[in-house]
Amino acid sequence: MNEPGPGARGNPFFRNAAAKIASLPMILTALVVFVGGTAWTVVYSFTNSKLLPKLNFVGLDQYRRLWSTERWVVSVENLLVYGVFMLVFSLLMGFVLAALMDQKIRFENTFRTIFLYPFALSFIVTGLVWQWILNPEFGVQHVVRSLGFENFTFDPLYNQDIVIYGILIAALWQGTGLIMCIMLAGLRGIDEDIWKAARVDGIPAWKTYVFIIIPMMRPVFITSLVLIGAAIVKVYDLVVAQTGGGPGIASEVPAKYVYQNMFYAQNLGQGFAASTMMLISVAVLVVPWAYLEFSGRQRHG
Amino acid sequence: MAEAAIHTSALQGPQGRRPKSLLSPRRIVIYGLLLVAAFYYILPLYVMIVTSLKGMPEIRLGNIFSPPVEVTFEPWVKAWSQACTGLNCDGLSRGFWNTVIITVPSVLVSIAVASVNGYALSNWRFRGSDLFFTILIIGAFIPYQVMLYPMVIILRTMGLYGSLSGLIVVHTVFGMPILTLLFRNYFTALPAELFKAARVDGAGFWGIYFHIMLPMAVPIMVVAMILQVTGIWNDFLFGVVFTKPDYYPMTVQLNNIVNSVQGVKEYNVNMAATILTGAVPLAVYFLSGRYFVRGIAAGAVKG
Numbered sequence: 001m002n003e004p005g006p007g008a009r010g011n012p013f014f015r016n017a018a019a020k021i022a023s024l025p026m027i028l029t030a031l032v033v034f035v036g037g038t039a040w041t042v043v044y045s046f047t048n049s050k051l052l053p054k055l056n057f058v059g060l061d062q063y064r065r066l067w068s069t070e071r072w073v074v075s076v077e078n079l080l081v082y083g084v085f086m087l088v089f090s091l092l093m094g095f096v097l098a099a100l101m102d103q104k105i106r107f108e109n110t111f112r113t114i115f116l117y118p119f120a121l122s123f124i125v126t127g128l129v130w131q132w133i134l135n136p137e138f139g140v141q142h143v144v145r146s147l148g149f150e151n152f153t154f155d156p157l158y159n160q161d162i163v164i165y166g167i168l169i170a171a172l173w174q175g176t177g178l179i180m181c182i183m184l185a186g187l188r189g190i191d192e193d194i195w196k197a198a199r200v201d202g203i204p205a206w207k208t209y210v211f212i213i214i215p216m217m218r219p220v221f222i223t224s225l226v227l228i229g230a231a232i233v234k235v236y237d238l239v240v241a242q243t244g245g246g247p248g249i250a251s252e253v254p255a256k257y258v259y260q261n262m263f264y265a266q267n268l269g270q271g272f273a274a275s276t277m278m279l280i281s282v283a284v285l286v287v288p289w290a291y292l293e294f295s296g297r298q299r300h301g
Numbered sequence: 302m303a304e305a306a307i308h309t310s311a312l313q314g315p316q317g318r319r320p321k322s323l324l325s326p327r328r329i330v331i332y333g334l335l336l337v338a339a340f341y342y343i344l345p346l347y348v349m350i351v352t353s354l355k356g357m358p359e360i361r362l363g364n365i366f367s368p369p370v371e372v373t374f375e376p377w378v379k380a381w382s383q384a385c386t387g388l389n390c391d392g393l394s395r396g397f398w399n400t401v402i403i404t405v406p407s408v409l410v411s412i413a414v415a416s417v418n419g420y421a422l423s424n425w426r427f428r429g430s431d432l433f434f435t436i437l438i439i440g441a442f443i444p445y446q447v448m449l450y451p452m453v454i455i456l457r458t459m460g461l462y463g464s465l466s467g468l469i470v471v472h473t474v475f476g477m478p479i480l481t482l483l484f485r486n487y488f489t490a491l492p493a494e495l496f497k498a499a500r501v502d503g504a505g506f507w508g509i510y511f512h513i514m515l516p517m518a519v520p521i522m523v524v525a526m527i528l529q530v531t532g533i534w535n536d537f538l539f540g541v542v543f544t545k546p547d548y549y550p551m552t553v554q555l556n557n558i559v560n561s562v563q564g565v566k567e568y569n570v571n572m573a574a575t576i577l578t579g580a581v582p583l584a585v586y587f588l589s590g591r592y593f594v595r596g597i598a599a600g601a602v603k604g
Contacts, residue, residue: 025473033452290439
């Protein structure tokens with residue numbers, strides 16, 4: 001595919017000159033923003049930059065401070081709880097919905113439209129709607145109480161211990177439709193003969209799903225996992241809109257800590273260290289996947 | 302008889318014909334579960350609409366799930382033109398127009414750049430082009446927070462920090478991985494003879510792009526547009542970081558209106574404002590149907 005350009009005989013640098021010039025935005029984005037920007041942030045996370053970035057190295061001081069700051073530790077704990085539940089429930093709900101949709105049901109398009117529309121909405125809209133529904137004075141709690149259950153309590157957004165689950169409800173509402181769609185595509189891609197063979201052998205449908213179909217859908221699950229995982233680490237707008245990090249600091253998340261330190265507290269070094277920690281957590285997740293994907297591709301090519 | 306029953310039940314698997322009896326117990330369970338799920342997904346939209354059509358006295362007395370006794374559009378008018386953000390009281394209209402001014406050029410520029418990238422990557426590969434592409438794809442997974450401050454510095458150096466052009470650059474840069482992937486895959490799937498014939502006829506890089514590739518790329522353009530319009534319309538983080546309060550997009554303004562601590566909370570106005578902010582991406586979603594699903598499938602599965 002390496003077509004020799006018009007100036008092929010000259011300096012190889014000018015071969016394909018038009019393509020190279022046209023690709024400049026991509027090259028600059030890749031090298032300057034993605035590689036350069038990331039390296040820059042990592043390097044400056046070892047400095048004591050405050051209001052302005054300064055190359056005054058202090059070793060791991062920012063990281064030590066980071067991990068002894070309560071707000072950050074709470075943020076990380078929240079992210080872990082949120083992340084585990086988000087992963088489990090997204091995969092579970094996504095798969096179950098997809099399996100239900102795959103039963104030759106009527107109104108499939110209607111159901112799909114209903115499950116997927118929240119994905120078109122922003123996290124701000126999502127957060128604000130659920131803030132309203134979960135409002136204890138007017139929302140679900142009030143309605144159930146007015147039905148006669150006077151002691152019914154459901155105020156996740158005002159209770160420090162469970163606020164993260166209130167955010168989870170909203171996040172699942174917004175995101176599971178996408179996972180359902182990916183899973184459904186995966187289910188549709190499975191050879192019909194597998195089902196026939198399982199039925200001939202008299203294997204119940206649920207067993208076929210658990211022991212045959214799900215293992216066959218491994219790539220789909222891994223893709224979903226990576227997608228959900230990358231989204232979990234980035235969670236920011238939803239929290240800003242739904243709780244603002246409250247009550248107190250009970251629903252703070254790392255992305256918010258970064259923003260807070262970089263653009264409000266004028267504590268750049270902390271922001272850089274925190275964002276580097278975010279980068280590391282994504283890398284732990286994505287690198288093994290990219291490695292598998294890449295080596296798989298080479299086998300095919 | 303028993304054997305026949307087993308036989309037909311065996312045929313009722315997911316891949317079989319649609320069963321004749323719609324109300325077998327299994328079917329009831331399936332539809333029951335789907336309806337429960339549908340309830341969870343529809344509820345917020347319903348509550349938003351219903352709340353936005355009520356007056357405040359009715360909200361204080363009634364329950365959020367009941368339909369409005371007296372329908373009023375006043376909250377909508379107020380949300381659009383009078384709601385206060387703490388900075389000003391022009392309502393959401395200001396944010397709406399800001400978002401339009403941000404979204405239109407950002408969508409156009411990011412798609413133009415990415416389609417050229419994809420075209421170069423599939424037809425004019427050069428030394429290192431695949432490396433840059435790999436970096437781009439890996440970059441899609443880097444949390445934005447890592448690149449926020451470097452981006453601020455880049456824009457400041459270019460003199461674009463806080464301006465509309467700056468935000469366009471940001472959306473073009475961060476939309477690039479997924480869009481480039483989309484266009485590269487599309488152009489790679491086109492028959493190579495097309496390109497070769499044009500080359501034989503003496504067409505160059507731009508000639509082939511404008512006369513052959515671009516006209517053939519309409520379907521993928523639509524997918525990319527849907528992806529970008531909803532993505533940029535819904536953006537909050539870049540809007541907060543890279544613009545000044547005067548240019549705050551709709552999402553930022555909506556958040557400021559609803560979560561502003563001053564004054565009495567007007568839940569009906571808040572919900573009207575929320576629907577207004579979600580209206581454009583929702584309209585795109587409902588109008589585009591299959592294209593939307595295709596867009597996120599193409600974007601999500603591969604990205």
